[in-house]
Amino acid sequence: QKEVEQNSGPLSVPEGAIASLNCTYSDRGSQSFFWYRQYSGKSPELIMFIYSNGDKEDGRFTAQLNKASQYVSLLIRDSQPSDSATYLCAVALNTGGFKTIFGAGTRLFVKA
Amino acid sequence: DGGITQSPKYLFRKEGQNVTLSCEQNLNHDAMYWYRQDPGQGLRLIYYSQIVNDFQKGDIAEGYSVSREKKESFPLTVTSAQKNPTAFYLCASSRTLGMGYEQYFGPGTRLTVT
Numbered sequence: 001q002k003e004v005e006q007n008s009g010p011l012s013v014p015e016g017a018i019a020s021l022n023c024t025y026s027d028r029g030s031q032s033f034f035w036y037r038q039y040s041g042k043s044p045e046l047i048m049f050i051y052s053n054g055d056k057e058d059g060r061f062t063a064q065l066n067k068a069s070q071y072v073s074l075l076i077r078d079s080q081p082s083d084s085a086t087y088l089c090a091v092a093l094n095t096g097g098f099k100t101i102f103g104a105g106t107r108l109f110v111k112a
Numbered sequence: 113d114g115g116i117t118q119s120p121k122y123l124f125r126k127e128g129q130n131v132t133l134s135c136e137q138n139l140n141h142d143a144m145y146w147y148r149q150d151p152g153q154g155l156r157l158i159y160y161s162q163i164v165n166d167f168q169k170g171d172i173a174e175g176y177s178v179s180r181e182k183k184e185s186f187p188l189t190v191t192s193a194q195k196n197p198t199a200f201y202l203c204a205s206s207r208t209l210g211m212g213y214e215q216y217f218g219p220g221t222r223l224t225v226t
Contacts, residue, residue, distance in 0.1 A: 043218060092213065100215060104152065104154040
């Protein structure tokens with residue numbers, strides 16, 4: 001069973017702090033990694049994707065990938081109350097077909 | 113304005129009735145997907161389609177059916193055989209080739225069956 005694991009939270013951080021969201025995956029054949037933000041009652045919105053080991057930065061967001069440890073993380077700098085949402089980690093297996101597995105998500109709460 | 117539309121936003125049905133959820137995209141994406149989301153759970157894949165007139169079962173296809181007659185459209189029918197159909201249904205699309213097949217989601221349809 002190929003799995004994507006996330007801590008369900010809630011993760012609570014004060015406004016202006018760095019929020020760190022973590023995700024582990026079980027299949028070493030995974031090649032593409034995505035972070036989605038989902039506000040309550042809404043659909044997931046893609047915020048970051050990363051394919052190579054290392055860091056990828058986009059504004060206040062940084063995705064970090066370590067394939068050897070099968071670990072991907074999302075850092076949110078200068079967290080704002082509007083960042084309060086559930087963050088879904090997704091991992092795509094490049095098997096010649098299409099298989100993206102989603103984690104259950106981590107709830108983030110940013111306190112004003 | 114490119115995007116994915118789903119209709120209706122909310123749908124209420126009685127047990128035993130089939131219901132069809134609409135999904136349309138104008139992103140020129142080849143691949144389309146249907147997911148189901150239940151409270152506190154991740155997205156579970158129902159069906160996906162890589163090209164017109166072809167589709168494959170996902171992890172939880174029982175009680176569902178789809179068609180892909182046009183590139184832009186991928187409707188999902190929830191049949192009376194689906195044991196627990198009340199859920200949030202999400203349609204997504206992506207390119208098919210290369211590494212960049214990140215999926216983009218429509219706004220979702222919340223189905224309640226009583």
